[in-house]
Amino acid sequence: MSEIIVTGGSGRLGQWVIRELLAHDYSVLSVDRQTTRSMPCQLLQADLTDANAVHNALAGARAVIHLGAVPGPNVEAAAVTYENNVLSTYHVMESAAAHGLKKVVFASSVFTLGWHQDPEVYWPQYVPVDEDHPLTPFEAYGLSKQIGEQICATVSRRSGIPTVSLRIMNVIQEDGYGALPWTTPTKESGVRFVLWPYVDVRDAARACRLALEAETTGHEALFIAAEDIRFDVETEILLREFAPQVEIRAPLEDKASIISIQKARRLIGYHPKNSWQTRCHK
Numbered sequence: 001m002s003e004i005i006v007t008g009g010s011g012r013l014g015q016w017v018i019r020e021l022l023a024h025d026y027s028v029l030s031v032d033r034q035t036t037r038s039m040p041c042q043l044l045q046a047d048l049t050d051a052n053a054v055h056n057a058l059a060g061a062r063a064v065i066h067l068g069a070v071p072g073p074n075v076e077a078a079a080v081t082y083e084n085n086v087l088s089t090y091h092v093m094e095s096a097a098a099h100g101l102k103k104v105v106f107a108s109s110v111f112t113l114g115w116h117q118d119p120e121v122y123w124p125q126y127v128p129v130d131e132d133h134p135l136t137p138f139e140a141y142g143l144s145k146q147i148g149e150q151i152c153a154t155v156s157r158r159s160g161i162p163t164v165s166l167r168i169m170n171v172i173q174e175d176g177y178g179a180l181p182w183t184t185p186t187k188e189s190g191v192r193f194v195l196w197p198y199v200d201v202r203d204a205a206r207a208c209r210l211a212l213e214a215e216t217t218g219h220e221a222l223f224i225a226a227e228d229i230r231f232d233v234e235t236e237i238l239l240r241e242f243a244p245q246v247e248i249r250a251p252l253e254d255k256a257s258i259i260s261i262q263k264a265r266r267l268i269g270y271h272p273k274n275s276w277q278t279r280c281h282k
Contacts, residue, residue, distance in 0.1 A: 003027045004212065005061045007048055007092060008068030009041075010034040013107070013171055016205035017065060024209060031057045032068060048088035051095075058095045063103040065208050066092045070141065073115060078140035085144035089151050097159040105211045106152050108165040108221065110194050110259070111142035119190035126247040127239065128260035131167075131221050153219035164211040164268070165221040169199040169259065172276075180276035181232040190242065196229045197259045200274035207270050214268040225259040226272050 004021055008014045009030025018041055021028050028041040031054075035043060046053040048068045058064060068088055070081040089106065096104050112135045114122035124133060137143045145167075152163035172180070180198075185191040199207075207224045229235055235252040252258070255277070264270035 003029055003061050005029050005031055005058055005064040007031045007064065007066045007088070008107075009043065010036045010039065011067060011071065012173060013168075013201060013204055014067045015039075016201050017067065017208045020202075020205040020209050021212075029057075029061070048091060049084060051091045054088075054091040055095045055098065058092070058099050058101065061099065061101060063101055063105070063212055064092060064096055065105045065107075065212060067107045067208075068092075069107065069144070073111065073139045073141040075141075082140040082144050085141070086147050086151075089144075089148040093151050093155040093163075096161060097155050100159075101161060103212055104152065104155075104161060104163045105208055106148055106163060106165045107208075108149050108167045109142065109145045110167055110169045110197060110223070110225075111139075112137055112146045112149070112167060113142070113194055114138055115142055115192060115194050119192045123193055123243045123246050124258075126249050127252065127258045128250055128256075129223070129258060130260040131223060131263050149219070149221055156219040162216045163219045164214070164216055165219065166204075166207055166211060167221060167223045168204050168207070169197040169223075169225040170195060171201050171204055172198050173201050177276050177279045180230055180279075182230045184231055184233050185238070185242070187242075193243070193258070196231070196238075197225045197257050198230055198276075199224055199226050199272065203270075203272040203274055206273075207264065207268070210268040210270055216267060220263075220267060222264040222267060222270070223259050223261055224264055224270065225257050225261050226275050227257055227261070228255040228275055228277060229257055230276070231255065 010032040149165040
């Protein structure tokens with residue numbers, strides 16, 4: 001099949017996305033500043049903040065899955081995170097439009113909702129949180145992803161290229177289930193709301209492929225999450241204890257996720273297959 005570009009292909013999610021694509025017979029090119037010995041496809045080293053490098057990298061591609069970014073709020077200085085993530089997304093989207101690509105999938109984040117060092121600062125207006133909920137980031141990483149979504153929407157409006165922003169939860173690797181479930185939080189050791197949900201790396205990679213293949217128009221934003229939370233306690237019990245002001249709009253049975261994935265189910269056929277509960281019960 002036609003070549004698919006994966007930016008950030010050397011990253012922990014990027015490597016799984018590449019495997020997922022190769023398993024479905026796609027031709028893949030990884031574009032990243034970093035190299036890895038285990039890369040199963042061709043790798044082009046390039047700086048995504050360099051407009052010419054990005055333009056050249058995307059030449060001849062059919063679509064791009066844009067994962068390349070500073071991956072969290074505490075990885076680099078805030079200014080570095082903001083500049084790298086916003087500029088790279090701008091260059092990828094402008095190059096996609098210039099080359100007439102057929103699809104762009106952008107890795108956004110749950111941090112667009114609102115992450116803060118103090119767990120009491122941010123709570124959503126309602127749960128399950130869906131794509132209509134306001135985005136109110138407090139820091140550079142979440143802000144960079146919110147702006148990235150707007151860049152995608154802008155280029156879609158101008159060029160007609162379909163774009164999908166996947167608001168991916170905190171990604172759990174295959175070997176990360178030993179740390180789950182997390183200890184039930186207390187008033188003294190609260191856990192930030194956006195850290196309650198998670199997603200298995202294989203489900204996140206599958207979501208990227210499904211978004212690539214789905215027939216969408218314009219720009220769409222989708223939450224990608226597991227169907228449960230990280231704690232071995234009923235979700236509504238936690239909410240009533242820590243955030244009684246949050247409106248519960250739909251039943252949250254047992255340990256149900258506080259993130260709605262109904263739009264992702266409907267639009268791209270996303271159905272998560274992995275959970276700490278199924279892993280623990282095997």
